[in-house]
Amino acid sequence: MTTPPSPPTPPAPSDSRWHTVGIIVAAVITAAATVTAGLMGADSEKTESEAGRSVQATAPVESPTPAADPTPTPSVISTPPSTPPSTPPPTPTPTQPTVQAERPAxxxxxxxxxxxxxxxxxxxxxxxxxxxxxxxxxxxxxxxxxxxxxxxxxxxxxxxxxxxxxxxxxxxxxxxxxxxxxxxxxxxxxxxxxxxxxxxxxxxxxxxxxxxxxxxxxxxx
Missing domain, CATH: 2.40.128.20 (Calycin beta-barrel core domain)
Incomplete structure (x- = not known):
């Protein structure tokens, strides 16, 4: 019986081929990282936006405060100055009658x-x-x-x-x-x-x- 011959051994890849493969892998990893970061950022913004809406939705709506009616200023009532007790007028001195001259000079x-x-x-x-x-x-x-x-x-x-x-x-x-x-x-x-x-x-x-x-x-x- 005749033994079939062994398949030929593939030649070893050259160094330049492995270099190209490394670059491609690095590029794929970088792209994946970029996509992941973008997705995470989008999720973060979405979360913050939803959180903001949640806060707005849960915050109690303040009813407008009605304008206060102006308080009327009480009119100032002028109090007349207290009248000092009246002092009785002085007793007039009796007017002396004019003395007429009795005779000429x-x-x-x-x-x-x-x-x-x-x-x-x-x-x-x-x-x-x-x-x-x-x-x-x-x-x-x-x-x-x-x-x-x-x-x-x-x-x-x-x-x-x-x-x-x-x-x-x-x-x-x-x-x-x-x-x-x-x-x-x-x-x-x-x-x-x-x-x-x-x-x-x-x-x-x-x-x-x-x-x-x-x-x-x-x-x-």
Whole structure:
């Protein structure tokens, strides 16, 4: 019997072939690792996304808080200041009555002369007026008055009615005793700054009309 011949032994692979195989295997491993990492990353992102949705789903939904109604500010009531206890007004001091001078100053005594002008008449009359003043008290005689006109003369008595304590003016009552003159009248004598006297007479004529006589008198003695 004849023995068949043994199959020929395959030749050993060369080194370059094994090098190529190594590169391919490394590439396959790298690709597998990359795919695995990508899958893991995707799973991680999916897990995180699902976790986020889960949190949103499980978180209690807060109902909107209604806006608070504005609290009305209480109006400020102004409290009037407390009124201090009223103090009774002081008791007024009784006003002392004005003391009227009882008599004119001594320098009034003497003879006073001037030219009088009568107003409120049909014509303006001018005539001489002479006063003879003496010392005297209120309500007493204080002298005489003389009116010297062209055709007649009149003489009367003077009574002191009042003395003004401020101006020192004298109020005199006149009563004509002789002559054709108005019987009664009133004379006011006011001292002037130059030492003269302002003479002012008022009276009523027989017909009821007013009579006014004015003069400035100078002291002659």
């Amino acid at each position: 001594p320098e009034w005594a003497g003879t006073w002369v001037g030219t009088a002008t009568e107003s409120n008449s049909d014509s303006t009359d001018s005539y001489r007026v002479r006063l003879e003043l003496t010392g005297g008290a209120v309500s007493g005689d204080i002298g005489e008055v003389h009116y010297e006109m062209r055709d007649s003369r009149c003489q009367g008595d003077l009574t002191l009615l009042a003395v003004d304590p401020v101006s020192e003016a004298l109020s005199l009552g006149e009563y004509i005793r002789t002559g054709n003159c108005v019987k009664g009248g009133r004379i006011t004598l006011t001292p002037l700054s130059d030492g003269t006297l302002d003479f002012a007479y008022t009276g009523a004529k027989v017909d009821g009309s007013e009579q006014s006589v004015n003069a400035v008198l100078a002291k002659v003695r």
